[in-house]
Amino acid sequence: MSWITRSRQSLTNFIQRRETPDDLWTKCRGCGAMLYTRDFEANLSVCPECGHHERVGARARFAMLFDDGAFERIAVESPPDDPLKFRDSKPYPARIKTARAATGEQDALLLAKGAIKAHPAVVGVQDFAFMGGSMGIGVGAAFVAGARAAIAGRMPFIMFTAAGGARMQEGILSLMQMPATTVAIQEMKEARLPYIVVLTDPTTGGVTASYAMLGDIHIAEPKALIGFAGARVIESTIREKLPEGFQRAEYLLDHGMVDMVVKRHDMAETLGRLIGLLMPKAA
Incomplete structure (x- = not known):
């Protein structure tokens, strides 16, 4: 050599x-x-x-939102993993196991409480990395737990949505989370506490048709995809070409579906200001 x-x-x-x-x-x-x-x-x-x-995960969202990155997780009781014994190309429990290994979380919706610009708040974040943030029994239970924790602590409930819709492996049980979360939002209204929704990319399907569009104020991140059915489905149904930017945050702002589009760097400041305006003052 x-x-x-x-x-x-x-x-x-x-x-x-x-x-x-x-x-x-x-x-x-x-x-x-x-x-x-x-x-x-x-x-x-x-x-x-x-x-x-x-797209960011729930833990990263909590760290960038709460003052000094300090927050306390709110535990939620885990529902049955496979209530319908559903199987497609592989068993549903196997899909759940893969999602948990990839994200380190038990389900797609996480809850935490802390201070946002010195205002106490409960925050829920859907993680799209967990089976597309899909809405199943676990997500519905976590949402209800978050609303009731906010009511118990006399705090606002802020929900960051990101989902492909209902979780098909849970069938009708998944769709039942739409009225369940709607009832929880009504409880927030009766307690005269604000429910603020932040729509992130993507927010679609049954999530958009329920708790994502029932907020007192709707905020969207720039260029987030927000809608119910997909653009291709709509185009094939109406047989027309959709306008440029259809279902994006800026288009929805121009057409009155969201109240504001806020950059991520300004999110904590914006939410803190809104909480200060919406929360009832102490006597």
């Missing part, structure tokens, strides 16, 4: 030992820019090039 071959082999081994970690860079889904992951996350997972708001 010549010295050139030996040198080439040594260089190859050195390069292999210094392989780049898989998560060092993040590709923006909005403009395709390659972003240094650490800087991207420090910017609240918003692309500095195009402003695209990437």
Whole structure:
């Protein structure tokens, strides 16, 4: 073996030992820019090039929302994992197990309480990474628990939605969460406490048809997809081309479906101001 071959082999081994970690860079889904992951996350997972708001998990959302990133999780009793013994290409419990391993959470909706700009609040966040944030018994139970925790503590309930709709593996039991959550919202109204919804990308299906559109105030993140049926389904039904930006946050703002579109960096400040305006003053 010549010295050139030996040198080439040594260089190859050195390069292999210094392989780049898989998560060092993040590709923006909005403009395709390659972003240094650490800087991207420090910017609240918003692309500095195009402003695209990437989907974030519940824990990250809590950390960026509550004062000093301090919050207390609200525990929710876990419902049966497979009430209908549903099976498609693989058993439903296997899908649940995979989602729990990927996210580290028991279901798609997490609850926490803490202070937002010194105002106490209960916050619920749907994680799209958990089976598309789909609404099942667990999500419905968590939503009701969040509303009742807010009532018990005389606090507002803020809900961050992100879902593909109802969880088909739970059939009618999933659809029953629509009236269950609606009743919980009515309890909030009777207690004269604000219920604020923040619509994130994507919010669709039965979630949009229930608690996502029953807030006192509706906020949306920029360019979030919000709707009931998908655009292709609508186009094939009405046999017409939909307008540019249809079902996006800015389009819905222009047509009166949401009250405001707020960037992620301004979300905590906006929510704190709204809570201060909406919460009943102490006697």
